Amino acid sequence: MSLEIVFVMVGTTHTGNLGAAARAMKTMGFTNLRLVDTCPHLSAEALARSSGANDVLKDAQTYETLSDAIADCRMVVGTSARARQLAVPLLACREIADEIGALSKTLPAGEKVAMVFGQERSGLSNESLDLCTRLLRIPCNPDFSSLNLGSAVQVVSYELSQALVSVPLGAPQPMPGKWKSSADGTAQEPEVATDPDELPATSEVMGHFFDHLDRVMINTGFMNPDNPRLLRRRVRRYFETNRPSGNEVAIFRGILAATEKPKNR
Numbered sequence: 001m002s003l004e005i006v007f008v009m010v011g012t013t014h015t016g017n018l019g020a021a022a023r024a025m026k027t028m029g030f031t032n033l034r035l036v037d038t039c040p041h042l043s044a045e046a047l048a049r050s051s052g053a054n055d056v057l058k059d060a061q062t063y064e065t066l067s068d069a070i071a072d073c074r075m076v077v078g079t080s081a082r083a084r085q086l087a088v089p090l091l092a093c094r095e096i097a098d099e100i101g102a103l104s105k106t107l108p109a110g111e112k113v114a115m116v117f118g119q120e121r122s123g124l125s126n127e128s129l130d131l132c133t134r135l136l137r138i139p140c141n142p143d144f145s146s147l148n149l150g151s152a153v154q155v156v157s158y159e160l161s162q163a164l165v166s167v168p169l170g171a172p173q174p175m176p177g178k179w180k181s182s183a184d185g186t187a188q189e190p191e192v193a194t195d196p197d198e199l200p201a202t203s204e205v206m207g208h209f210f211d212h213l214d215r216v217m218i219n220t221g222f223m224n225p226d227n228p229r230l231l232r233r234r235v236r237r238y239f240e241t242n243r244p245s246g247n248e249v250a251i252f253r254g255i256l257a258a259t260e261k262p263k264n265r
């Protein structure tokens with residue numbers, strides 16, 4: 001499996017759940033765990049609940065913010081038991097797993113995709129969801145839809161493991177033009193992108209782009225800095241849903257820079 005799946009826990013309050021998450025990940029072959037503002041992950045309870053996935057817990061990296069934790073990721077999937085207003089598209093777990101399976105065929109080895117899990121009681125905040133390119137829901141009883149955190153990690157990691165071992169040809173197309181079709185219309189193996197700037201931009205690059213866009217929207221008077229929330233979220237959602245490549249972001253930033261320093265032509 002060339003793509004690296006990163007599991008990010010945000011604000012976890014029960015240390016046992018971190019152990020359960022590590023166990024769930026390892027049973028499906030995943031080991032990259034990142035923690036943002038969680039309870040201690042090396043407690044006796046966490047280690048006991050990991051049932052031998054101690055290495056996953058011990059190797060876990062901690063971050064101050066979710067932005068830091070996902071800076072190097074090219075796709076960021078938030079998980080939620082319920083639909084959210086003004087969020088990126090909400091898809092069922094299997095659909096997202098298929099999309100990631102297809103993406104894995106076009107990304108060079110080692111490129112990262114993040115799966116982000118929220119706090120036990122409240123889930124992911126709107127600010128966290130703003131950093132996601134997709135929202136994933138595990139389809140379940142609509143009247144009782146909140147899984148235990150460790151169980152949610154188990155279902156997501158199972159679906160991903162299945163999607164990453166066998167990617168059906170003709171699966172959802174993650175990047176336009178990357179699937180070749182033969183003369184008879186049957187899908188063929190996609191090409192792995194070789195130029196990193198042609199891949200979906202990383203979260204770090206997108207963060208700088210959004211900061212720049214914000215500045216221009218405020219300085220041109222287009223956005224009221226005292227009441228920016230919905231506009232900012234809509235703009236973000238648009239670009240995160242169709243995350244541009246690094247080269248495309250550079251063009252947008254060039255346009256923004258030109259509005260800041262127009263040249264007389």
Ligand code: SAH
Nearest residue numbers: 079080081117118120123137138146147152
């Ligand atoms: N009320 C919260 C539930 C939190 S459960 C909410 O609406 O999201 C803790 C975490 O487990 C969630 O943040 C999410 O990461 C995951 N989770 C629980 N149930 C889920 C489901 N049905 N689909 C996707 N993720 C789920």
